[in-house]
Amino acid sequence: MLTIQNASVSYNGIRALRGVTLSVAQGEIFALIGPNGAGKSTLLHAASGIVPLAEGEIRLEGETISGRPAHKVARAGLIQVPEGRRVIAPLTVAENLELGRQAAGIRGTSSADLDQVHALFPILAERRDQPAGLLSGGQQQMLAIGRALMGRPRVLLLDEPSLGLAPVIIREVFDALVRLNRDGLTILLVEQNAKLALETAHNAAILEQGRIVHKGAAAALAGDPVVADHYFGRAKADA
Amino acid sequence: MKALTLDNIARSFGGLPAVDGVSLQAPPGRITGLIGPNGAGKTTVVNLITGLLKVGGGRILVGDDDMTEADAPTLARAGVARTFQNIRLIGDATVLDNVVAGFHRHEKAGTLANMLGLPSAHHERREFERKAHALLDRFGMTALARHPAGSLSYGHQRRIEMMRALAMEPSVLLLDEPVAGMNDAEAYSLADIFRDVARQGVAILLIEHNMRFVMSLCEHIYVLAFGRLIAEGTPDEVAGNPRVIEAYLGS
Amino acid sequence: MLMQQLLNGVVVGSVYGLFALGFTLIFGVNHIMNMAHGTVFMWGAFAGLYAVMLFDVPFPVAVLIGALGGGTVSVVLDWVAFRPLRKRGAPEFSSIVSSIGASLILLSLAQQLTATRVMRFPFDIFPIVVFSFFGLRIQLLQLVIIGIVVLMVIGLLYYLYRTSFGRQIRSVAFSESTSKLLGINPFAINFQVFFISGALAGIAGVLIGIVFNSVHFMMGEPLLLRAFVVIILGGLGSIPGALIAGLLIGIIQTLTVAYLSAGLADAIVFSALFLVLLVRPTGLFGGTAAVARVTRR
Amino acid sequence: MIGFLNSYAPLLELALFNALLAFSQYVVLRAGVFSLGTAAFAALGAYAAAILATKLAMPTWLGLVAAFGIGTLAGALVAIPLARLRGVFQALATLALVQIVLSITLNWVDLTEGALGINSIPKTVGLVGMLVAVVVVGYFLAVIGSSSIGRAFDIIREDETVAVSLGISVPKHHMIAFILSGAIAGLAGGLHAYNSYSITPNEYGFNMLVIVLAMVVLGGRVSIWGPLVGAVILTVLPELLRGFQEYRMVVQGALLMVSIVFLPRGVADTALAALRRRRIATAKAKTGTVTA
Amino acid sequence: APSLAETARIGVMNALTGPYAFGGVPIQNGMKLALEQANSSGALGDLKLEVIEADSAGDKAQTITLVSKFAQSDNVLMILGPTTSLEATGGAPVANDQKVPLFAIGSSTAILDAGPYSYKVQQVGMDIMGHLSKYAAGKLGVKKVSLVFDRANDGFVGQKDAFKKLLIEQGVEIVSEEGILSSDTDFLALATKLASQDINAFFVAAPAEVGSNVLLQARQGGVPPEVLFLGPSTFGSESFITTAGTASEGAYVVADYFVGDPTPINQDFVKAYTEAYGASPDNWAAMGYALASLAVQAIKDAGPSPDRDKVKDALGKLRDQPTVLGTHVWTMDDKRNPNYGAAVITVKDGKFELAP
């Protein structure tokens, strides 16, 4: 579905991504984990066309999308929930969601998508007319996720969706992701909660200093003691 | 060393009571947790304490001083430091400069000395830079000192937020989701730093959704929902509280 | 005389409003103080004028060509002066310098073209019909101008608030990169914004050129200065605000000329602006959105 | 060489005058105050000096003190109400101030001679005087810039919420910026009056405001070299382009656009940043890559 | 080959760009014409004049730089121009410092105050306005007048002040004074105000293009033809009639130059100018031509191998020179104030003619 081949990115001559190759199959959840500054967000940005590739190629269903302008990539169905909840602060919650619909190029007033998002995050229905910038941090994160879903993605790129969400909400979001995935949505998930990510995903890769250092079935990675040591922290050891 | 005391503070936006009669204590040397569902009012509490928002009712005490009406700079000078949930750094400035900015409240050289470029002002700057480097070292970011803050990854930017707050050498430290965007291993390396800071007598109020982190770090936890306290106690007490489980943790 | 002067004020003021609308639109979307907006206005007037001089087109066509001309210049301006800056994530400030540079070029080219002459539409471009009632003199042209301005404003309001365009504009204004992630094409949005802005200025240019019988390369400067006042009084990015403030300034100005002295018009307009800002730091009609913008980055 | 210097002395003097104005503009921009009041403060200084010199035959030093004083005072006075405003609103309020001062100088004929301006002011300040002023002011600003006041300015400019959370008083620093801006521009106006034989109201209008702003943005608005470089470029450019005759303005406009497009942070700041990057790169090469 | 002494450099500068280019360009043309004629006619014997041109852009600062450059690096014998009083008051002190004769257009006496090296060709408003005020109060029987003037241009302000003083001396009532800007185009409010006033005439001191619009909008705004239009010499050009259209009919203008003037000196000038530049001269062109002709005369008077001081002295002695301006005699008083008379002309059937 989504294949990334030998992708490299540099900022002002400094390499952030060095020849990354991975592929996300149709209908799977693929988790990408790694320490801060590893290049996870950079990879998603490259896929979305926000930052240019220095080398390599990215394809969506066999078609090359690297080099295309970002809005076209989004309209092709590759939609990203960016890191750090980039809601359009001056627009209301409802308007933000409406904008999300844009990517799908849907006109008319079908409310099925909206109902689905409202069901997942009831607070967004309640705060329909509030400027998004005045939501709490977690509420903004919900809006960012909801907005992406409004665009009826075929591939959803999630950059740390659990960021700032209460545990109970995280669970709901991940349950929803699994449900959507069962209905055919392909997901590339960047997540710092490595345990949760590996539990949810089918396959996973670990990125360190711009390179993929491990790749494989999520369950296998979760069981790898080195990975556990690096990414689960002492909490696991304590428990 | 000063304790932070909130006495029945309230604040609403339009008709919405975002904080509704919250009282809590963050004594010196202790890491106090503040948790609660999204939109519970945690960040609003921080904004009220730091004077960015006007209090609608109740009292805020820092040590024995009533700071309810104080404006933000006054509170900062009184030793209240914070990090921002939505990262706010000077993106174009270097990491070092962002950290040095935190020392502002410790400047002794007066306006005139600064304007005239007296040596006292100069030495002060040196001293701040030395201390900032020590902080960078502690957070493992020495190599990034001269990078523009805006070009760093999310996790590194969070660390700069914390270093800047620590540079204020505060008596009260408010951390709004400091380890968001970090994996557990990374979070725990920061936990050690927070414990150190608390041990020196700083009152820390920690807001965080990473429950394992909160549980392992905090001695006392307050739980907020819909602007009201619904529970408080030791981590285990709180984690076992059915209201907390229902509203926040989920089953 | 009072009624007559009020009428004069309304006519001039509505054209100020039209000019300022385009200015405020770009300002609201891109946070650009487009110092070249006055030259866009001037080139719109030139386009209309040359169409009339070369092809002898009638009034409505001249207005249309003025709109096209202004729109085109404005879009080109965006491409050469502002887009490269946006791409580089340059601070908003640099767009001021860039637009100053652009206005120097546009001004100087116009000067070369006209050899600094003041030009004019032929006297018969619009028949001089004067209606008199209750001692009030009103020209047909003045009525037509008010009509055109009203139409343009209604059209713009519809486009902004009844289509998804306005939402997209505000989204692009807030964050271009996030908007792209949502499938919005910032290029297309900016194209439309600049075209509309320039077209409004171009129409204003033709109308002003005809009603005041003069088209020259410096004609934009006084309007630019007024436009600053209009956007502040009217509230940043507010369409109705710009119109109301435009009218207000037109009226203040004519009344100053009528009852005080022509030389004081600027002093009074700007003193009023200064005072308004002291009493209401966000302008007369500045809403909450404006407040958020001035108090936070 | 001497001949060259002599014939270009007026140009250099003008460049130095512009550099002072650019300093005045720079200091407010640095503090995040979008003031365009420099032209107004300069007009007040120039008129104070010119009136003292021609009507009361006061000595130059007194005129300069008066120019400096009236600029400072005006800066302090407008700072109080204007500190409440932000961004464009501040810009427009100060633009209004410029227009008001312009109207006064045009219409208060008894004092200012109206549009005729004040003529036959003795030329008592020459190249050296201007140079000393620029060096002193520049040094002073450099010191302030690298002091805690400069750092506070930087933080306020970028994010006021952060600034107040660090204990920085925004009104106090805006006040300092306004006063410095007024004082420098007032002094500049006074020096210009004693340097140019005559002053007229329209010199201190919209055009000055635009060009001074352009100088700072073109040169760069962070380091102290920015305004200097910008002032020199924009003063000398028209002279260099004389050869282009009628296309001079076109070329000047194009240069302005090209340089800001390629150096959006200004000539001086971009150059300094490049230097800094080089230093980082070498430092990085030594320490190796970074890990968290 | 001519030796160095046989070439004299003349610095010629005017506002060729900027808001005063409407005057500066024809002035520059007129000046060049006179200088070329001096070269080709051999009026200066062996001496050839080399013209060095520059654009002062209507800007005082640029003028100052240019005067200095002319004096120092170009080593000119004298400087002709600049265009406006604004520029000249900036340039004149520099010229005096550098001891190079500067012969400016502008009417302000401040140019002369700067020192003995600065001269000007235009007479002050007082002189020229005398003719118009006498004509208006006497022949036309005007009793109540409103004055409109370009308040940002000292030349026009000076004309207005002079006219006002002279009218008051003749018992005429000044009903109102209105300052406008040359960049203004909207005179509706002013027109309505004039229409509501009880006046016999209104006077406009402004550039022709702007003033024409004041007149036009005044007529459209309801000022009846019985209320006469009076204008200074700027209106003595064809562009006034084309701009104002039928509204110009019956206007009275005091002209320090009249292109239709039948005297041979003017006819020759008109012919030469039209041949050289493809357009008939206006009063600015005439002003430049007159100035440069006077300069040539002074250089001639300065004797063989003229230097700056000799030229300065020769300029100071110019009296009763033939000129295309006014009543064809240009002269100076001892304070170097020029005078050359003027005539009142009027528009009839779309053409200027001498007023009855």
Ligand SMILES: Nc1ncnc2c1ncn2[C@@H]1O[C@H](COP(=O)(O)OP(=O)(O)OP(=O)(O)O)[C@@H](O)[C@H]1O
């Ligand atoms: N705009 C930028 N300019 C320069 N360097 C950048 C930029 N954005 C990212 N980088 C650098 O690229 C590297 C990878 O950053 P990236 O944001 O992709 O990391 P990440 O894996 O998403 O980290 P985190 O978990 O902290 O979000 C980092 O070293 C960072 O400093």
Ligand SMILES: Nc1ncnc2c1ncn2[C@@H]1O[C@H](COP(=O)(O)OP(=O)(O)OP(=O)(O)O)[C@@H](O)[C@H]1O
């Ligand atoms: N300026 C404001 N205007 C209106 N409503 C606001 C404003 N700031 C916060 N709110 C609302 O107040 C409530 C509390 O917000 P707050 O940011 O304090 O929540 P929080 O506990 O920090 O949540 P999170 O964990 O998601 O960050 C939310 O419902 C939010 O939408």
Ligand SMILES: [Mg+2]
């Ligand atoms: Mg990231």
Ligand SMILES: [Mg+2]
């Ligand atoms: Mg929060």
